[in-house]
Amino acid sequence: MLQSIITQFMSGFSVVAILVIAALGLAIIFGVAGVINMAHGELIMVGAYTAAIVGKLGGNTFIAIPVAFVVVGFLGLIIERGIIQWIYDRPLETLLATWGVGIILQVVMKLIFGPELYYVGAPKILEGGFRMIGRLPFPWYRLFLIVVAILLLALVFYVIFRTNLGLKVRAVRRNRAISGCLGIDTARIDMTIFAFGSGLAGIAGAVLAPIKSVSTTMGFPYAVDSYMVLVLGGVGSLWGVLTGAALIGEAETILSFIFNNVIGRLLVFLFIVIIIRIVPRGIFGYYERR
Amino acid sequence: MPELVVGDHKATETPALRSAGRAERRRYRAPPFVPLWALIGIAAAVALIGTYPYYGSNAYVLSLLGKFLCFAIFALSIDLIWGFAGILSLGQAVYFGIGAYFVALSLKINYALTHPTRYGGKFPDFMEWNGLTELPHFMTPLISTPFAVFCALSVPTLLGLLFGVITFKRHIYGVYCAVITLAESLILQEIIIEYQAYTGGFNGITDYSNFAGPGFLWFILAVVVVFLLIARALTHSRVGTVLKSIRDNDVRAEFMGYNVANYRIFVFCVSAFMAAAAGALYAAWVGIVSFLDAGPVFSIEGVIWTAVGGRGTLIGPFIGTFLVKGAEFFLSGALASWWQIIVGGLFIFVVLVLRDGIVGSIGNWIRKRKRGTTLHQLIEESDQKAHDRQLEWRPGGPPPTDEPVR
Numbered sequence: 220m221l222q223s224i225i226t227q228f229m230s231g232f233s234v235v236a237i238l239v240i241a242a243l244g245l246a247i248i249f250g251v252a253g254v255i256n257m258a259h260g261e262l263i264m265v266g267a268y269t270a271a272i273v274g275k276l277g278g279n280t281f282i283a284i285p286v287a288f289v290v291v292g293f294l295g296l297i298i299e300r301g302i303i304q305w306i307y308d309r310p311l312e313t314l315l316a317t318w319g320v321g322i323i324l325q326v327v328m329k330l331i332f333g334p335e336l337y338y339v340g341a342p343k344i345l346e347g348g349f350r351m352i353g354r355l356p357f358p359w360y361r362l363f364l365i366v367v368a369i370l371l372l373a374l375v376f377y378v379i380f381r382t383n384l385g386l387k388v389r390a391v392r393r394n395r396a397i398s399g400c401l402g403i404d405t406a407r408i409d410m411t412i413f414a415f416g417s418g419l420a421g422i423a424g425a426v427l428a429p430i431k432s433v434s435t436t437m438g439f440p441y442a443v444d445s446y447m448v449l450v451l452g453g454v455g456s457l458w459g460v461l462t463g464a465a466l467i468g469e470a471e472t473i474l475s476f477i478f479n480n481v482i483g484r485l486l487v488f489l490f491i492v493i494i495i496r497i498v499p500r501g502i503f504g505y506y507e508r509r
Numbered sequence: 510m511p512e513l514v515v516g517d518h519k520a521t522e523t524p525a526l527r528s529a530g531r532a533e534r535r536r537y538r539a540p541p542f543v544p545l546w547a548l549i550g551i552a553a554a555v556a557l558i559g560t561y562p563y564y565g566s567n568a569y570v571l572s573l574l575g576k577f578l579c580f581a582i583f584a585l586s587i588d589l590i591w592g593f594a595g596i597l598s599l600g601q602a603v604y605f606g607i608g609a610y611f612v613a614l615s616l617k618i619n620y621a622l623t624h625p626t627r628y629g630g631k632f633p634d635f636m637e638w639n640g641l642t643e644l645p646h647f648m649t650p651l652i653s654t655p656f657a658v659f660c661a662l663s664v665p666t667l668l669g670l671l672f673g674v675i676t677f678k679r680h681i682y683g684v685y686c687a688v689i690t691l692a693e694s695l696i697l698q699e700i701i702i703e704y705q706a707y708t709g710g711f712n713g714i715t716d717y718s719n720f721a722g723p724g725f726l727w728f729i730l731a732v733v734v735v736f737l738l739i740a741r742a743l744t745h746s747r748v749g750t751v752l753k754s755i756r757d758n759d760v761r762a763e764f765m766g767y768n769v770a771n772y773r774i775f776v777f778c779v780s781a782f783m784a785a786a787a788g789a790l791y792a793a794w795v796g797i798v799s800f801l802d803a804g805p806v807f808s809i810e811g812v813i814w815t816a817v818g819g820r821g822t823l824i825g826p827f828i829g830t831f832l833v834k835g836a837e838f839f840l841s842g843a844l845a846s847w848w849q850i851i852v853g854g855l856f857i858f859v860v861l862v863l864r865d866g867i868v869g870s871i872g873n874w875i876r877k878r879k880r881g882t883t884l885h886q887l888i889e890e891s892d893q894k895a896h897d898r899q900l901e902w903r904p905g906g907p908p909p910t911d912e913p914v915r
Contacts, residue, residue: 255684302857311597312860314687315816318809319856326849443695443805446688454684481696481703488696492675492689499679 227476228469233361235468236368240426242445242460243371244419249446250455251392252412254303255314258321259445260438262417266291266424267433268328271337273425279342280425287425288418295417299410307409325435337433360429367426371419376457378415388412392455451491453504462502467491542745543738547824551734554827559730562723572721575794577834578729582736582787584814584826586780591812592820593744594776595756596682599808600690603697604665604781606803608788610701611664613714613798615657618644620717622652635714639706648707661789662782669781673774682759682773694805701800713799720793729790733827736783740823743779752776753821757888813852816859819866828867 241263248256256262269290270283278286298320306313341360348358379385390398391408399405423441431437444467452463467487475483494502558574565571583605590596617633625631632644651657672693676686701708708714743749755762755769763769792798801807818829833855841848859866865873873885 255687302861305861309860310684311687314597314599314684315809315812316857316860319853319860322853322856323850326846326853329846440695443688443692447692450685450688479703481699484699485696488692491692495681495685495689496675496679499681499685 224473224476227473229357230361231469231472233364234472235464236361236365237427237430238444238448238464238468239368239460240364240371240423241420241441242448242464243375244416244423245442245445246416246449246454246457246460247375247419248413248416249449251388252303252409252416253307253310254413255310255317256416257314257318257442258298258324259317259420260440260442261321261324262291262295262420262438263424263427263441264328264433264435264438265294265324266421267339267428267431267437268332268337268424269421270425270428271339271433274339274428280339280345280429281342283425283428284422287421289421291421291424292414292418295420296410296414298417299413303413304406304410321438329435332435334435339428339433341429364426364430367422371422372457372461375419379457384408384411447488447491449501451494451501453501456501456503459501459503543741550824551737555730555734559723559727562726571726572795573834573838575721575726575729576791577831578726578733579787579791579794580811580814580834581827581830582733582790583784583811584818584830585736585740585823586783586787587811588815588818588820588823588826589740589743589783590777590780591815592822592825593749593756594752594773595759596773596777597687597812598690598777598780599687599805599812600692600694601780601784601811602803602805602808603690603694604669604784605788605791605807606694606697606701606798606800607665607668608661608785609792609798609802610708610714610788611651611657611661612654612789613717613792614648614708615651615654616719616793617714617717618648618652619654633709633714634716635709635712636706639710641706645707658789662785665785665788666778666782669778670774673770673777677770677773677777680770691805691808694803694808698800698804701803708800709798711800713797713801715797717796719796721796725794729794732786732790736786737823739779740783743776744823748772748775813856813859815866817855817863817866819868819870819872822866822868822872825866825868832867 244262245256245259248254248259266287269287270280273279273283273286298317302316302320303313306316341363345359345363348356348361377385379388387398387403387408390401390403391405395405424438427441448460448463448467450463451467452459452461470490471483471487474486477483478486498504558578561574562571583601586604587598587601590598590601614633621633622631632641636644651660672690676682676689681689702710705711744752751762751767751772754765755767755772759769788802791802814829814833815826816829817833818827819825833852837848837852840851844851863870
């Protein structure tokens with residue numbers, strides 16, 4: 220029993236990685252631009268379809284990642300310029316508008332690609348797995364997900380804390396009016412951030428495509444999970460993303476193993492509500508835009 | 510000043526203005542509890558819908574009418590918390606769904622008592638398919654339908670109370686509230702699907718004797734009218750005034766000494782009760798309940814009906830529901846998946862252009878013709894003036910005055 224829980228704990232790491240990958244783009248958009256992006260799941264879905272097309276054309280996941288970043292990032296740019304830029308001052312209503320965007324994206328993808336499921340294979344070198352302490356083999360692709368999660372986190376940390384753009388982003392997040400007075404084009408920062416976050420969602424879709432069948436409705440659960448990660452970890456903090464994902468991922472894996480999937484999710488939800496009750500801004504949250 | 514925050518008449522009775530001179534009060538005539546045009550409109554609508562079985566012959570339209578009325582109550586419950594108190598809940602379907610499932614289960618159990626399953630069991634067929642041999646003991650009280658109705662109404666209300674105490678007391682609202690309620694309804698949906706032996710799972714609960722008839726339609730109409738009156742009384746009173754001030758600026762309301770959390774919890778419970786009643790009526794009328802009726806998509810659909818009709822107005826949810834659902838009925842067959850694109854576009858359109866919904870926009874238009882300004886302009890103006898007064902203030906000077914601006 221103990222050994223199998225340890226095994227579950229290990230495989231929980233890949234769930235944590237999936238959560239981090241899915242939530243990073245949202246953390247950027249929600250935490251910095253203050254937009255409640257309900258189309259996040261659909262952006263992930265578009266990324267997954269991009270990966271499916273790249274796969275059909277003979278590419279693999281490694282090629283799909285940059286392609287999905289560009290495609291979905293551009294899509295995010297269009298959404299921002301077309302809709303979001305008018306409603307930054309009404310956060311709750313961005314939720315409704317982006318939900319509408321999500322519906323439209325779903326239907327358009329269904330019209331283009333049809334209702335059937337797509338399957339994307341993992342790259343050749345990542346097939347198979349290795350044996351861990353337990354009896355279950357640990358697939359290479361899961362390890363790859365963990366590596367991708369770490370790299371993406373590092374990338375976002377680098378962009379936010381070590382580049383000129385990141386400096387401006389942090390300034391705008393801290394005080395929009397003053398940043399504007401100091402000559403930062405805040406609208407442009409918002410636009411860039413939205414496109415960057417969308418691009419990250421595209422990467423998430425491309426990376427997650429091989430572990431899940433690609434369909435138009437695949438995104439929504441990821442979006443909800445991402446929001447739970449952010450709510451638990453604290454909006455606007457990258458450490459919050461990591462902490463939230465780690466807590467939710469591990470708790471869900473182990474509780475699902477002990478009870479069942481649904482009870483596991485229910486318990487995790489109650490756990491999140493209790494934590495939120497104690498620290499209303501999330502574990503690492505210290506700031507909320509009103 | 511309070512008059513501006515609420516844009517309503519009863520504000521003359523708030524303590525701050527109670528001491529104002531009598532002449533001031535006499536000049537102001539409060540509008541009636543139910544305006545004449547609303548009375549006539551509601552009476553006409555009730556008569557038109559209620560007598561449909563006598564002049565119309567289409568049974569499908571009849572069933573749709575009852576269904577739409579239940580949806581409209583559901584939208585009204587969303588409007589109460591979103592339009593009047595500024596709480597956006599994406600999990601309102603949780604209360605609707607729980608109410609519906611209690612009633613549906615009870616009706617199904619009673620139906621099974623008189624209509625044995627194929628193997629002669631006197632309990633719901635979906636339980637038999639899932640390997641149960643008799644009615645689970647914890648469900649036996651549901652044989653009594655009145656008890657089931659009581660549960661259908663009280664359990665969601667208590668759940669709403671619990672949710673309110675957990676979140677609003679800790680100042681969790683806005684985005685956090687929306688996300689948590691969304692997850693709540695997603696999980697309820699998963700629970701319903703997983704425990705199919707007790708809930709009917711993916712297929713939902715079907716095949717029980719429902720009350721689709723003129724009599725029950727009148728009953729639904731009566732409930733609609735009662736709820737409208739309750740909602741009017743609630744939003745027309747001092748409580749409603751405070752709720753609207755919380756919606757417009759919760760921090761200011763808090764500083765004025767109101768217990769914002771308690772007001773929020775109260776209105777959330779009322780709203781949960783209404784949603785549950787809508788669910789109970791829906792289950793009894795339609796005769797089929799599925800996990801979709803408790804899911805996030807249905808919740809957000811309710812939000813969009815409210816938004817289209819006009820949030821912050823009591824008639825809006827009804828108009829929005831009948832328009833959107835009616836259009837869906839007429840168009841979704843012909844347009845197939847293009848209808849979904851229209852729905853998506855509707856979300857964006859309502860947020861970008863039609864901010865106050867249909868009823869709200871008409872109200873703005875009338876107000877503009879009468880007084881030359883809209884409510885939004887008035888509120889913005891008053892905020893600006895308050896802000897200016899604060900800026901003008903210097904240490905040692907007189908405190909910023911709070912005289913009425915209009």
